[in-house]
Amino acid sequence: MSQALRAGAIVAACACASLPLAAEAEPPKVKVGSKAFTEGVVLGELATRMCAAGGAEVDHRRQLGGSVILFKALEAGEIDVYVEYTGTLAAELLHLPDARDLGAIRRALSDRGLVMSEPLGFDNTYALGVSGDLAAKKGLATVTQLATHRDLVFGISHELMERADGWPGLQRRYGLAPSELRPMDHDVAYKALAARQIDVMDLYTTDAEIASLGLTVLEDDRGYFPSYRAVIVHRAELATEAPECVTQLRRLEGAISAEAMRAMNARVKLEGQSEDVAAAEFLASRLDVESKVSAPTRFDRIAARTGEHLLLTFASLLAATALGVPLGVLCARFARLRHAVLGVAGVMQTVPSLALLVLLIPFLGIGTTPAIAALILYSLFPVVEGTVTGLSGIPAALRESAEALGLSRGFRLRSIELPLASPSIVSGVRTAAVLAVGTATIGAMVGAGGYGQPILTGVRLDSVPMILEGALPAAALAIAVQALFRGVERLVVPRGVSGGGSR
Amino acid sequence: MVDAPSPFAARFLGAARTFDARSTVGPIDLEVARGKTTVLLGPSGCGKTTLLRMLIGLAKPDSGRVEVLGESLDEERLPSVRRRMGYLIQEGGLFPHLSARQNVCLLAQHVGRDPAFIDAQVERLSALARLDPQLLQKLPSELSGGQRQRVALVRALMLEPELLLLDEPLGALDPMVRVELQEDLRAAFRTLETSVVMVTHDLAEAAFFADTLVLLHEGKIAQRGSLDDLERTPASPFVERFLSAHRPARRREVTP
Incomplete structure (x- = not known):
């Protein structure tokens, strides 16, 4: 009892002593x-x-x-x-x-x-917009007024067309009667309106184009759109x-x-x-808040993205290889395990990467860890498959010769079977590597950076140079990885074993 | 190792294995004599290779059992029993990623034999198998078929096996090389006084090597004995047919 008290007092004292310091x-x-x-x-x-x-x-x-x-x-x-x-x-x-x-x-x-x-x-909600000219000519300020005109072409975004609280309800609420209804991409709609191919479009009320194109945002006077x-x-x-x-x-x-x-x-x-x-x-x-704006050079940006991308690619590849080869060895030995693992891994390949990342967030949070975890799951399949293919492709005569010599199982695997399977294993890892380089661009979605970052930004800003800032280094890295693996193949695959594993 | 050395190098005790409804090997009862060469002979599909594979534990009998060098072949004992045997197959089974020398020394090194012993064995056995020691540095793919079989023979003999198993060891070689290797093999067996079981489909080759012939037909022993026994008193019409089919070949190749 008294000991516990004393311990408690010490802890409290330490905490008090360290508190102001930390603050x-x-x-x-x-x-x-x-x-x-x-x-x-x-x-x-x-x-x-x-x-x-x-x-x-x-x-x-x-x-x-x-x-x-x-x-x-x-x-x-x-x-x-x-x-x-x-x-x-x-x-x-x-x-x-x-x-x-x-x-x-x-x-x-x-x-x-x-x-x-x-x-x-x-309030960045949906709204309907028309060109300033048209609004002036027809005296349009609200959607109710719009409904009285039946000679207008509407360009409505795919998203709004499909939403439960989208176009069908809007049309009913106001009794809208377009002369023609064209579902189209949101960005395209702005261009179409500027070219007067459509008269009315849906927009987000804070879209930058509203000001630049001089559009009039019609008031949702019956409060249809959610806030x-x-x-x-x-x-x-x-x-x-x-x-x-x-x-x-x-x-x-x-x-x-x-x-x-x-x-x-x-x-x-x-x-x-x-x-x-x-x-x-x-x-x-x-x-009246002053804050600094740092503007990294393009070179700095690419260097940072390259570091992140390499980390994502090689950390996941290393782990996928460390897990995939032993798993492949087990799969080659046990048919039931092979069916189960290759089945699950095959399904994993088809899960969209974004969905996988979202599923991983509760367990791994955001950032580099879940991105690497997702990449491992994607890279595992080619590694396991390459290992299984390599091992099961060893001629029976060679496998049996090793067995008949009286070599132990572990020694056979290390000294005979894995070297003979190495072309196919290296090929599997190479496939995984190229896949990882490409898929690592999704890392940007969860804050892991990488080449996906400029691509995402470029798509968002409709900026080709920005997209290329990510896409070109990613392509270069994929080519470099291919070259790297030719070197790895020379190192790992023994002379005398044919490189029949390339696919 | 064995307390009372049995007169047999190996025994089949009612050993049988069924592959599918139409092909069964056995049940076979057969003793393989120590220090002699026993040849398993017969047309393809007669079960001779299966019997040989049973001796090295690559095929397991469904019923009956096999004893080799006084031991039964249970999973636990298998590696150590196999190390007392040598096994040589048609294409040699050399590991393509290892040099001839590495192939030859692999097992001896794995079981931790003294390097001096290994070097001495390689030298002695290369001479016995008439293998040019310089070829030992090469990869199997850089050797001829005959050279590969000589390497495989050295590998099989490395730990001085008490029982040597050969499955059509000369089957893939051209006739000139084959005749030469036949002589060298037989000389080696006589020098080593080892027990040998050989599988072949070729009567002339069988007669050349065999102390005892075992002629197999549809998974059963059709007849066993010397070639003279078989010729003088064929046990069945099959034995007669088999002998007559091979006779011209025998006349051409067998020299006393």
Whole structure:
């Protein structure tokens, strides 16, 4: 009893002694996540800079795929904060009936240990838009007014066409009667409207193009579209771990109008500025927050991405080989295991990589670990298959000669069977390596970086040079890996064993 | 190793194995004499190779059993019994990724034999098998068929086997090389005084090597004895047919 007390006193004393030290020496670490589209990254950058203003050491894990990945990462504590939309929270993440009921959303989040800020201002919902000319000529300001015109061509995005709360309901609610209805890609619709091939299109209310093309956004006067107001969601613990950050983040509440958001999107999408610049400019002019903008050179970026990509590729390849060859050896010996393993591994190949990553988040979080785990699962199949093919391709006469000599099983495997199977094993590992180089681009979806990062950014910004910044090094790496494996083959495959394993 | 040396190098005790409904080998009762050469002879599919594989544990009898060098071939004892035997097959079974010398020394090194012993054995046996020692540095693919069989013979003899098993050892060689190797093999067997079981489908070759012939037909022993026994008193019409089919070949090749 007294011993326990004494131990407790010592612990308490140590804790007290170390507390002020820790508080002085280390600023709180905050991880901000952002979605993989321009507005998401800009909002993530705003949150990042506000946290930095709150004295934290901030890590912005940019463009981490979609809402589900971010929300799971937040729940798992992999990130501390990100910006979400009320409509997405209600419909997709929390399954609540009404996105306008902020109280209900807040309560559901609180059950999960999460806190939601007040709306930041703008509402990035769907809307219908027409060209400024047309709006002036026909006097259009609301969707109800639009319904009185029956001579207009509508270009509606595929997504809205298919959504439960999309086009069919909209048409019914307002009694819309297009002269023609053309489902089309969202970006194409902007071009078609500019070329006057369509008159009406659906859009997001903060799209940068609204300003640049001089479009008029028609008011959803019967409140059909759900509300997509931006809010900050953070882990409840953040309020105690980094209270100053939360205070600073809250300054964004009500501070971002639709027009301001549109302008920031335009800075990035239309003027080619980085999200950092757009966010820093906004904060400096509206909230008087000064923040630094670092602009790494293209070379620095490629070097960093290369390091990340190599880590993803080779760590997963090493593990897949270390696991796959022994598994292949067992599979070659036991037919039942072989059927089971190759069956499961084959199915794994067909699981979309993004789905696999999302499934792994609860166990492995986000970042390099789940990306490597997913890559291992993909790379395993060719390695196991190559090993099984190599071992079962050994002529019976040779296998039996080794057995008849009286060599032990382990020695036979090491000194005879694996060397004879080596061309096929190396070929399997090479296939896995090339696969890993290509598939590692998905790592960017969960914040593991790599060449997928510029590709993702390039697709988002419709920037070919940016896409090439990821795609070209990835292609070069794939070629280098092929060359590397010719060297490995020379090293590993003994002279006298034919390289019949190449496929 | 064996307390009371049995007069047999190996015994089949009612050993049988069924492959499918139409092909069964055995049951066979047969003793293989020590220090002699026993030849298993017969047309293809007669079961001679299966019997040989039973002796080295590559085929397991479904019923009955096989005793080799005084031991039964259970899984546990198999590697150590196999190390007291030599096994040589048609294409030699040399490991293509190892040099001839590595092939030859593999087992001796694996069981931890003294390097001096290994070197001495390689030298002595190469001479016995009339194998040019320089060829030992080469890979099997760089050797001729005859050279490969000589290497395989040296490998099989490396640990001084008490029983040597040969499955059509000369089957893949051209006739000139074959005749030469036949002489060398027989000379080696006589020098070593080892027990030999050889499988062949060729009567002339069988007669050339055999102390005892065992003629097999459809998985059973048709007749056993010397060639003279078989010729003088064929046990069945099959034996007669088999002998007459091979006679011209025998006249051409067998020299007393």
